[in-house]
Amino acid sequence: xxxxxxxxxxxxxxxxxxxxxxxxxxxxxxxxxxxxxxxxxxxxxxxxxxxxxxxxxxxxxxxxxxxxxxxxxxxxxxxxxxxxxxxxxxxxxxxxxxxxxxxxxxxxxxxxxxxxxxxxxxxxxxxxxxxxxxxxxxxxxxxxxxxxxxxxxxxxxxxxxxxxxxxxxxxxxxxxxxxxxxxxxxxxxxxxxxxxxxxxxxxxxxxxxxxxxxxxxxxxxxxxxxxxxxxxxxxxxxxxxxxxxxxx
Amino acid sequence: xxxxxxxxxxxxxxxxxxxxxxxxxxxxxxxxxxxxxxxxxxxxxxxxxxxxxxxxxxxxxxxxxxxxxxxxxxxxxxxxxxxxxxxxxxxxxxxxxxxxxxxxxxxxxxxxxxxxxxxxxxxxxxxxxxxxxxxxxxxxxxxxxxxxxxxxxxxxxxxxxxxxxxxxxxxxxxxxxxxxxxxxxxxxxxxxxxxxxxxxxxxxxxxxxxxxxxxxxxxxxxxxxxxxxxxxxxxxxxxxxxxxxxxxxxxxxxxxxxxxxxxxxxxxxxxxxxxxxxxxxx
Numbered sequence: 001x002x003x004x005x006x007x008x009x010x011x012x013x014x015x016x017x018x019x020x021x022x023x024x025x026x027x028x029x030x031x032x033x034x035x036x037x038x039x040x041x042x043x044x045x046x047x048x049x050x051x052x053x054x055x056x057x058x059x060x061x062x063x064x065x066x067x068x069x070x071x072x073x074x075x076x077x078x079x080x081x082x083x084x085x086x087x088x089x090x091x092x093x094x095x096x097x098x099x100x101x102x103x104x105x106x107x108x109x110x111x112x113x114x115x116x117x118x119x120x121x122x123x124x125x126x127x128x129x130x131x132x133x134x135x136x137x138x139x140x141x142x143x144x145x146x147x148x149x150x151x152x153x154x155x156x157x158x159x160x161x162x163x164x165x166x167x168x169x170x171x172x173x174x175x176x177x178x179x180x181x182x183x184x185x186x187x188x189x190x191x192x193x194x195x196x197x198x199x200x201x202x203x204x205x206x207x208x209x210x211x212x213x214x215x216x217x218x219x220x221x222x223x224x225x226x227x228x229x230x231x232x233x234x235x236x237x238x239x240x241x242x243x244x245x246x247x248x
Numbered sequence: 249x250x251x252x253x254x255x256x257x258x259x260x261x262x263x264x265x266x267x268x269x270x271x272x273x274x275x276x277x278x279x280x281x282x283x284x285x286x287x288x289x290x291x292x293x294x295x296x297x298x299x300x301x302x303x304x305x306x307x308x309x310x311x312x313x314x315x316x317x318x319x320x321x322x323x324x325x326x327x328x329x330x331x332x333x334x335x336x337x338x339x340x341x342x343x344x345x346x347x348x349x350x351x352x353x354x355x356x357x358x359x360x361x362x363x364x365x366x367x368x369x370x371x372x373x374x375x376x377x378x379x380x381x382x383x384x385x386x387x388x389x390x391x392x393x394x395x396x397x398x399x400x401x402x403x404x405x406x407x408x409x410x411x412x413x414x415x416x417x418x419x420x421x422x423x424x425x426x427x428x429x430x431x432x433x434x435x436x437x438x439x440x441x442x443x444x445x446x447x448x449x450x451x452x453x454x455x456x457x458x459x460x461x462x463x464x465x466x467x468x469x470x471x472x473x474x475x476x477x478x479x480x481x482x483x484x485x486x487x488x489x490x491x492x493x494x495x496x497x498x499x500x501x502x503x504x505x506x507x508x509x510x511x512x513x514x515x516x517x518x519x520x521x522x523x524x525x526x527x528x529x530x
Contacts, residue, residue, distance in 0.1 A: 011255055022253045058261040071267045216252050 003062070004029045004160055004191050005050060010059035012045055012215075019045045021215040022059070027160065027193050032186050034202045034223075035195045037212035038238065043195035046212070047162045050193065051084050064159065080108060083153030083161040087168050089145045091137040091152070097124070098133040101152045109156060116155075123151045127181050143174030147181050154185075161185065163194035167201075179205075199242050203227050211235045309497045316489040316498035323485035324505045327471040330403055330481070334471075335464060337407045342414025347444070349419055363415070370412030376473055379405040383477030399481075402474030410467055417459045421452035458524075461517040465510050472506070482506070 005027040012020040020042045027033045035043040048054045050061060052068060052075050061069045068078045091100050101123070102116040111119075124130050127147055137145055146166055153161055163182065167175040179201050185192065186205055196202050202209060203223040210220040213234050219226060230236050294300065348356075348363035370378075382405035387396045395401060425448050433443035475484040482505055486498035 009258070013255075018255065021255070058255065058258050060260065069264075071264055071271060214252065 002029065002065075003027065004031075004064060005193065006060075006062045007046070007050070008060045008062075010046070010049060010061060011057045012042075012049060012054060013057050019215050020049070020056075023212075023215075023217050025210060025217060025220075027191060029191055030189045031207045032192045032194070032205055033208045033210065034206040035193070035210050035212055036197075036199070036202060036238075041212040042215040043212055044164055047084070047164050047193065047195060051082055051162055052078055076108075080156065081159045083156060083158035085146070085149050085153050085161065085163045085166050087165040089137070089142070089149045089169070091145055091149055093137050096134050096136055097129070097140070097148050100137070100148060101155045104152070104156050120151070120155055123154060124148075127151060127184070141174060142170045143177045146170065146174075146178045150178070150181050150185070154190075160191045160193065163192060163196075165195050165197065167196070167198055199227070199239075211238065213238070306496050307500050309495055312489070312493060312495045312497035313501060316486060316501055319485040319489065320482050320498055320501045320505065323480055324482035324502070324509075326399060326479060326481040327468075327506075328509070330399055330406070330471045330474060330479075331468050334403045334406045334410070334467065337403070338410045338414050338467070339460075341407060341411035342418050345411060345415035346418035346422060349415070350422060350444075352440075367412040367415050370408055370410075371416070373409070375406070375409040375470055376476065378409045379473050379477060381405070382408070383474075398474065398477045398479040401477060402471070402479055406467065406470060406474070410463060410470075413463050414460065417456050417463065418452065420459075421456035422448060424455055425451045457520055458517055461513060461520070465513050465517075468509055468513065469506050472502075 003026045005025075007023055007025040010020050010023045011018065023042070023046060025033070025046075035046060037043055045054060049056050052073075056069050059069070060067055063078060063081060066078075067073070091097075092103070095103070098117060098120055101120040102111075102113070105111040105116040105119070106113060121130065121133055124133055127150070129144065129147055129151070132140060132144060132148070137148070140148065146169075150161075150166070166182070167178050170178060175198065179198065182192070182194075183205060206223045208220055209223045209226045211218050211226065211230070211232070211234075219230060219232050219235050226235070227239065230239060345363045345366060348359050349367070351360055379402060383398060383401045386394050386401060386404075395404075422444075429447055429451065430443055433447040434440070438446065472481065472483040475481055475487070478484070482502040483499075486502040489498040490496060
């Protein structure tokens with residue numbers, strides 16, 4: 001299998017602090033890769049770099065073989081191929097669910113209104129949101145909003161979906177419905193790079209888990225190895241802390 | 249924390265920086281060329297236009313500029329004075345009216361009604377009309393203690409006229425502070441008044457800085473309206489010169505002075521909005 005997303009020696013500094021310190025990571029097609037680690041370990045920054053929301057200070061990121069960290073790259077062209085879902089949903093509050101989902105297909109990908117709406121309704125139906133098409137975001141629960149955000153990211157048929165702590169802003173009972181939709185995405189073969197604090201979910205869904213600590217990718221491997229028998233003391237301490245707070 | 253890898257800038261990153269610099273240089277040279285072409289084009293069209301020499305004599309006469317500048321500049325000091333006195337008064341009136349409109353207690357219904365009536369009247373009546381009413385109407389009453397100085401009367405009129413706008417800006421700002429902030433303050437035991445003073449108003453004021461500055465830029469130029477009731481400010485002085493000579497350069501001098509006064513305020517507003525933007529994205 002070839003690498004869909006390849007990250008090589010990526011550095012990122014903010015105000016003199018190194019947030020990413022030489023990250024290497026490969027995401028192959030149809031693979032689900034999770035990033036775990038404490039707040040401030042650089043997980044979210046790495047996702048933002050992959051989506052070109054941040055420029056890297058060194059290193060290379062390739063998407064499907066094309067270097068996207070080149071200063072001459074067409075940023076919008078790269079983002080067309082990616083979907084991202086944020087922690088805070090970031091739905092557009094002045095648009096209906098349907099308009100939120102069809103915005104990019106219609107305005108960026110040039111899909112006709114009829115086709116975009118039909119595809120959006122199909123996706124909504126698939127994820128149990130068929131009756132919400134004409135609702136506005138503030139009429140939905142947090143879980144429903146986040147599911148709509150996932151559908152919005154899917155609607156442009158991205159090669160890769162980035163999920164940035166998509167359940168962190170949700171009540172525990174709402175977390176389940178969002179995790180359900182991600183599980184379905186995995187079954188459909190979607191390639192995903194995600195950050196999460198939901199360790200059991202991470203263990204269940206990931207093909208590869210990466211532990212980040214202070215901007216360094218300290219350890220990576222299959223979930224059973226990383227959760228069951230981590231190599232590094234730091235990883236063990238982190239997982240111990242997670243266990244003690246009852247989240248694993 | 250210094251453990252772990254140390255960053256040595258790679259050749260690739262150096263190459264990338266070189267490309268970025270080249271892109272920046274290209275952008276700068278495109279900007280320079282387009283500005284030069286534009287300026288040359290406009291200058292050529294304007295100076296070759298028929299009647300340009302007459303425009304030059306009527307509006308850009310160095311002789312009339314020298315003759316009128318001292319008087320216009322002196323008059324302009326009065327504009328600045330009117331503005332500097334009216335501005336704090338307007339802020340006070342605006343804030344008080346905004347607070348009065350927010351009073352919830354039923355006993356204060358009359359106050360709320362008066363405040364609402366005032367905002368309607370002050371925003372509804374043209375500023376020039378208010379200046380006429382106050383400037384000519386008040387002295388005509390011949391009551392004791394009523395000022396007769398046109399500048400003072402102008403300040404009263406401008407304060408009345410702008411107070412309503414500023415009150416609405418403040419009210420919008422207070423309304424934009426999320427109710428949970430008031431709830432949090434009240435649950436700490438702060439009274440409604442104290443919660444307003446220490447928690448809601450400081451946040452509201454920060455948010456309304458830009459619209460307030462916008463109103464004040466508008467106030468700066470509206471001080472010229474006071475000319476109509478006889479205050480010897482910049483516009484009036486320019487008018488006197490122009491009536492003598494039928495040359496319009498003094499008006500242009502006054503206009504330039506007004507622009508010069510507005511620019512620092514406008515740039516300050518830009519600076520504030522840029523700062524807000526940076527804070528949000530950080």
